[in-house]
Amino acid sequence: MKKETFRLLIINQGSTSTKVAVYENEAVVFSTTIKHLPDEIKSFHDIWDQYEYRKKAILGEVYSHGYEISEFDAIVSRGGLFKPIVGGTYVINEAMLADARSGVYGNHVCSVGCQIAYDLGKEAGIPALTVDPPTCDEMIDEAKYSGIPQITRQSSYHALNQKAIARKLAKDLQKTYSELKVIVVHLGGGISVGAHYLGKVIDVNNALEGDGPFSPERAGSLPVTDLIKLCFSGQYSPKEMLRLMNGRGGLVAYLGTTDGLELDRRITQGDRKAQQVINAMAFQVVKEIGAAATVLKGEVEAIALTGGLANWKRLVELISERVRYIAPIMIYPGEDEMGSLAMGALRVLREEEVVQAYPDSKNDTQLEECK
């Protein structure tokens, strides 16, 4: 007999937060966001050093709500940085984790989330899943050129939320996603600006690695020659340079914090430097939106602003004033990642959709185990 109720543990490692939720089918039993102070995050040299810290945060939530891991039908994590793959739901396996640990496809703590989900799932005998990972790749060929053959532009962005918000936007415009031409801007610890064309993200900045606007904890695109000089200045090791780009760049580098609420307070109290840096971040975001509008040949039906920073009216206004001439602006503060992870897992558990196969690997955790 087919199982009717699936209980899911959803985990989402963001650069500034850990989100934990429990779903029973479509219903949210609880959903919590644990914010991590920049000083705490700064004390880790590497994202993989955060493994125990993040796991403890997750287990603290699970146990304090009276659950054991073995009571779940699956653990679903946002993540990780795998090979370029098609969207969908994947059973996390060793090959995916080896690619994530290698750092070849970038470094983000959502990869650590996948490792935690896999380890907890293995111990408890339940599958670990992930949905629409950041390296989902739908970019058109011309978007992949960098300017030198040695470097190919990679798709690495908030794929899960970008897609979820684009679908929500389609519904709000009484259309389907596959007939929509829109720009989605995710304003989180990292910032991604995606050009969505008829159901596909045909171009998007790499939100992790030196591409697009600077963000709360990332440097974004930099003047390349100056960057090369800095790399060879003897001041920084390769690891330190990479950390400066991703983790210690952007707002935290200029202002010592990634926290929008704190910055709003500072600006209200007259902090001119904070105001200037926020103006500059908004400036870089609007330039990226302008570029995405050209990718869509100016046929932009709406611009959606989402992510934690879309809660911040001051920033939203700074962006809107420069791009509202392009298309109507729709605001979707926060994200729909937890729900999207749960729905992606439910679709495969209910056999409404097949699990995607990770290239060149065999699944070493059987989905059948949880039915």
Ligand SMILES: Nc1ncnc2c1ncn2[C@@H]1O[C@H](COP(=O)(O)OP(=O)(O)O)[C@@H](O)[C@H]1O
């Ligand atoms: N109400 C708010 N006002 C201003 N900034 C906010 C608000 N809520 C969240 N943020 C900011 O949003 C960012 C986190 O966004 P989020 O999408 O949760 O990112 P992540 O998943 O990377 O942790 C942080 O900079 C946080 O301070």
Ligand SMILES: CCCC(=O)OP(=O)(O)O
């Ligand atoms: C790979 C992009 C994912 C990302 O940047 O997420 P956060 O904004 O949550 O750090």
